[in-house]
Amino acid sequence: MPHDHSDHDHPHSLLPPEPALRLKALETLLVRKGLVDPAAMDAIIDTYENRIGPRNGARVVAKAWVDPAFHAALMEDATAAVSELGYYGRQGEHMVAVENTAKVHNMVVCTLCSCYPWPLLGIPPGWYKSDAYRARAVREPRKVLADFGVILPQDTAVRVWDSTAEVRYLVIPQRPDGTEGLDEETLAALVTRDSMIGTGLVVSA
Amino acid sequence: MSRVHDMGGRFGDGRVVPEPEAEVFHEEWHGRALAVVLAAGFLGKWNIDVSRHARECLAPTDYARFSYYEKWMAGLADLLVAKGIVTPAELAGHADAGLSALAEKKRGAAEVPGVLATGGPSERDSTIAPRFGPGDEVVTRAIAENTLVEGGHTRLPQYAAGARGRILRLHGSHVLPDSSAHGLGDAAEPLYAVVFPAAALWAHPEHPGDEVVLDLWQSYLSPA
Numbered sequence: 001m002p003h004d005h006s007d008h009d010h011p012h013s014l015l016p017p018e019p020a021l022r023l024k025a026l027e028t029l030l031v032r033k034g035l036v037d038p039a040a041m042d043a044i045i046d047t048y049e050n051r052i053g054p055r056n057g058a059r060v061v062a063k064a065w066v067d068p069a070f071h072a073a074l075m076e077d078a079t080a081a082v083s084e085l086g087y088y089g090r091q092g093e094h095m096v097a098v099e100n101t102a103k104v105h106n107m108v109v110c111t112l113c114s115c116y117p118w119p120l121l122g123i124p125p126g127w128y129k130s131d132a133y134r135a136r137a138v139r140e141p142r143k144v145l146a147d148f149g150v151i152l153p154q155d156t157a158v159r160v161w162d163s164t165a166e167v168r169y170l171v172i173p174q175r176p177d178g179t180e181g182l183d184e185e186t187l188a189a190l191v192t193r194d195s196m197i198g199t200g201l202v203v204s205a
Numbered sequence: 206m207s208r209v210h211d212m213g214g215r216f217g218d219g220r221v222v223p224e225p226e227a228e229v230f231h232e233e234w235h236g237r238a239l240a241v242v243l244a245a246g247f248l249g250k251w252n253i254d255v256s257r258h259a260r261e262c263l264a265p266t267d268y269a270r271f272s273y274y275e276k277w278m279a280g281l282a283d284l285l286v287a288k289g290i291v292t293p294a295e296l297a298g299h300a301d302a303g304l305s306a307l308a309e310k311k312r313g314a315a316e317v318p319g320v321l322a323t324g325g326p327s328e329r330d331s332t333i334a335p336r337f338g339p340g341d342e343v344v345t346r347a348i349a350e351n352t353l354v355e356g357g358h359t360r361l362p363q364y365a366a367g368a369r370g371r372i373l374r375l376h377g378s379h380v381l382p383d384s385s386a387h388g389l390g391d392a393a394e395p396l397y398a399v400v401f402p403a404a405a406l407w408a409h410p411e412h413p414g415d416e417v418v419l420d421l422w423q424s425y426l427s428p429a
Contacts, residue, residue, distance in 0.1 A: 011286035012279035014297040034308030041240035043317035111213030132218035157414030165420035166327040
């Protein structure tokens with residue numbers, strides 16, 4: 001375990017000061033010692049840059065909007081329901097779906113670190129990991145929503161979920177009016193990442 | 206007292222700046238930093254609670270000035286030394302690093318999809334029976350500290366210490382981070398979603414109907 005040290009004897013301070021060089025030094029050392037495989041690192045980057053991202057979550061939301069049986073399964077056991085669509089894995093082992101209504105708007109934060117449902121939304125955006133979001137979302141969610149241009153009706157309550165454990169929350173945004181005739185794929189394209197964190201609303205095209 | 210990472214409710218931070226969905230990594234090295242931390246984690250020498258605690262143990266001055274992936278790198282460097290996997294001299298570039306005895310645990314590119322897809326579920330069987338059910342009124346610990354280890358890892362944020370809330374749902378039994386972060390075993394116990402009126406947490410809540418939900422372990426809670 002790392003213990004508390006005075007500043008100068010934290011081992012990390014032995015690395016070069018410039019972040020990119022610091023990373024290079026760490027990576028070079030671990031590769032030289034045979035502890036990480038550069039090709040495995042490339043595969044990890046490719047996974048989160050190109051394969052796993054918020055379009056997964058958008059497909060789940062659109063399906064929940066059009067398929068009542070899937071909607072019921074999702075609300076009952078989200079982990080099982082999204083696993084059936086192939087979305088399971090690291091940082092998505094215990095999923096819970098929370099649904100926005102006219103009365104309640106859900107919004108997700110992790111005040112202690114940056115917990116986020118990776119298999120459904122990918123790597124969290126910079127703002128989700130920022131001190132400002134982590135500090136403010138629980139105390140003044142409406143002011144944070146205003147930073148995103150979202151103003152809720154006065155009779156809508158905000159329920160903020162602070163992900164303090166390994167449970168990961170997916171917000172199911174409200175389906176916008178005027179989308180009754182649209183198919184699942186077209187609906188999925190309307191669903192934004194931010195709407196599934198609860199800092200955005202879905203609007204019809 | 207808590208540590209620097211426990212910032213929920215803090216005053217003084219600026220506005221939140223939205224960003225486009227397509228922006229995954231802001232710098233080339235960010236993706237590599239994520240990858241090196243995950244790949245080193247594949248060696249199996251620590252769990253998620255240990256790695257979170259390593260980042261939380263950064264000096265408050267470092268935590269505040271480091272960007273996100275700098276915190277990850279620093280936590281990794283400190284853990285590698287703490288676990289005896291690399292030496293401080295190697296980290297400083299002063300020693301010729303030879304092949305590690307752990308090298309056989311390294312995962313190759315072909316194994317990456319499988320490892321990421323398997324994840325690390327935290328739900329466990331437990332001999333501790335759930336004490337609460339949905340609707341029960343509970344109070345959180347008055348002091349948001351790890352009771353097993355001084356200055357240790359815990360997942361009760363300071364802003365929710367000593368607060369009165371209501372059980373929303375039982376998530377089953379999960380690994381207790383306060384134990385697991387310190388090599389004291391999984392110590393799984395019931396985990397609940399607990400809902401608090403904003404007015405129970407803040408002197409100036411934005412709206413009378415607003416609520417905050419936290420996932421909290423049974424040992425963090427007492428009957429109200």
